[in-house]
Amino acid sequence: MGCATTTVKISSILLNTLLALFSIAAIVLIAVNPGSVPDDWDIPAYIIFGLVIVFAVIGCVAALRESICLTVTCAVFLLLLAILQIAVTINILNDRHTQSGIAIVEDAWDHDKIDALQREYECCGKDSSQDYILLNRQIPLSCYEGQNDADANNIYTEGCSAKLQRYYDSETTSIAVSSWIIAAIEIIGFLLAVFLVINFRNKQRRMQF
Template identity: 30%
Template sequence: MPLTMAFGRSCLQWTVIVFNTLSLIIGILSVVACIYELEKFTEGSAEHREKLVQLASVSLLVLSSFVGCLGAINGSVRILCCYVTMLIAMIASHIWKLYRYNETKQMAATEKMLTAAWMSELVKKGAMDPIQETYECCGVSSSLDYVNLNVKIPLTCYRSQSGLRSIYPYGEGCLVALKRAYMNIYRYERLGHSLLIGFEGIGILISLLLICKLLTKSRRYSY
């Protein structure tokens, strides 16, 4: 018995609907994550442009979820074909992103961003505060960066709890802390793209099964 005959039409339709509901949730969470990460990169930089491409890809995932549900509910072959095309385009964008992954380049971009923040700190105090407070670090290499320049160590270099600050500043420099944090995010993103390729591939498969089922039914009625 052909695989398309093993599932009823209504079963396949509901499978596509449930799949796209899950896609919608994943897409919305991914859009929020991309918008959050965009703020970490300088506008116009290569990393910023890549994040915009990634944002466009996950936005397409959200849009495709509605298209997939619409095609499944109406039993429309044309809409489902459009949906499959969108999934193929997203898989292509994931492959493009994986091809461009370069950890050395990411580390260099992180170092460049921190250097810019440090230079701004030397001109006007406070530029390093968000980084030091978020990643619990101090200076570029350590708190000695401030000491060697005869600059007062900022309060964000000290751990704070219940309104009380520790006596000693953070022992870790922001370069090490930032590289570690960004690299973890970078590797999780790479894994996420790989998983989405498989996830969207499943979406293509069940959509094609439903399309075959709908076409078989229309041929049956044409006789």
């Protein structure tokens, strides 16, 4: 039993450390890519990942000190955070599924804001530079590499809709994978904490006799 408890303690510490590192990475990802989560969800995401870091640290301290109170607290909050994270992740993914890279390009095209997307994503038009030609419009400099139209070979050949949608799908997948991994680690951490509480209590009872 002692060996099993020690193994679970070490596993709990490693798992909580991994959880904290994942959460820090998620916070950095959101900070570096402001559009990676919907505007309404960026603050809740920061709060959730911040709480995960706090309770991951508490979990490590609880396991090292064999504190029943801290371990119970950590277990309860890990379970609540897992439930909250699952709910927030589902909402974020639903919000992203109602949007798309194509819709963003369409909106930018309709409101004459396509230049910024063309420069950022190195694309041209909605589907290609032909979109401008068909409308008898001059192809803007933002469609050219280095914004240099002196050489026709500098023009971006890929349309913004396809390129932005590919980027959008990749980003959504990254958010989903990282969020589900963290939620799974939280649930495993909760189960380990429950096991530790049971063993810590049994150890205290044995010491009383």
